[in-house]
Amino acid sequence: MLTVGVFGQFKDMRELGKKGTSSDITFYNYKQGDKIITYIEPTRYPDKIAPLIYTINMMDYALVFIEELTGELGEMLLALDLAKVERGSFVLGDYLDEELFNRVVKGTSMKNFDILNWDYIEIREKLLNINIERDLSYTKIPIDHYFKVKSVGTVILGKVEKGIVRVHDNLKVYPINREVMVKSIQIHDNNYNEAKAGDRVGLALKGIDAEELSRGYILSNKELKTYETIELDINWNPFKKKDIKEGESYQIICGLQNISCVVEEKVKLKLNKPLAYDDENIWLIDGSSKIRILGIGKIKD
Known part of the structure; x- marks a missing residue:
């Protein structure tokens, strides 16, 4: 089974699969023989940033539809790059400025993404033949x-x-x-x-x-760590326009956990509820700001 995050300016998710569970993220499923593709659409994005990050955190592979370069698309590409997503494909529209597009993705984690035609049959066939190496060491x-x-x-x-x-x-x-x-x-x-x-x-x-x-x-079945206060080793968004300060309130997203927090020191955060942690990326979010993704990092040992 392959889990695909779907981003950008796609026209109709029903061309890719049958609609399943839906909330702020929506699942679509496609089955051929014993192969299953699960697509995740960040439904409430761009109104809310969290569905975009949930989708990135859950997926095995990114599928990015681009007809034109917009600010919203820029935030998506930034998020994928901050998360160091390297496995994926771009689906490009006929009238896209490809020279500008190439400049945008050059030097990012997505520089080696495949380029696909806007053909849903071709897209499905491509995805059905992708194999992901899985970690079976613990549940x-x-x-x-x-x-x-x-x-x-x-x-x-x-x-x-x-x-x-x-x-x-x-x-x-x-x-x-x-x-x-x-x-x-x-x-x-x-x-x-x-x-x-x-x-x-x-x-x-x-x-x-x-x-x-x-x-x-x-x-x-593994003993996971839990935290109520964390200190982050963080990779800052290069486009953020302000430093965080003591006493300010933000959010962190770790996996599918979304937790409010207050800054105690530079990147030491007091959480409003416990966090379960298994060495995942932690996103620092300012949902009310124009630059919503402040950075991404890990907990300092």
Whole structure:
């Protein structure tokens, strides 16, 4: 299974797949034989910056549609470059200024993206033949949606980011450190005994109520670190126009966790709720500013 983030000026996502779960991000699915492509659209972007970052954090591969270069597209390309995204394709319109486009992407992480025609059949065929090397060393499943189902109980949706999950596995939910058991596994509405890294799953869980969950919580069999205060080693957005100051409020996004914070020192942040951390990128966000992405980094040891 391949998870593709879709960005830019695409015309109709239904040309790529069948619509699935939808909120501020929307999933579309396409299946051919035993191969499945899951597309993620950052639906509430550009009104909100978080769906763009969630999509980048969840995807294996980027698909960027460009008809013209705009400020909104510039923010998308900046985000992909800050995240050092190297696997992806550009789909270019017939009237794009390619000389200007080449200058924009030169020197970025996207400089070696493939160039595709605006042909949905060609795009799907390209994506069906992409293979991603998966990490099976431990189980990790960030939760993107969750709800209660009558006669089933608590159900979560998420991509198996690492490892293998099996029915009757005992996992912990971070950052609340709650042990749960996997009662059942579904992949595209079919029941399975196990799912592996890359699969998008629905898991029925025993031992927790849906009301206790939050987007971004992580299911894992690895002992994850949790933090209430963090200090970042950060790569600043080169276009940001101000320095952060003590007492100011911002957001961080880590995986699918979105947490408000207050600056205590230069890049030392007091979080308003615990963060579960597994060495992912942490985005520092000012959602009310014209330059919304301040930088991206990791927690200092």
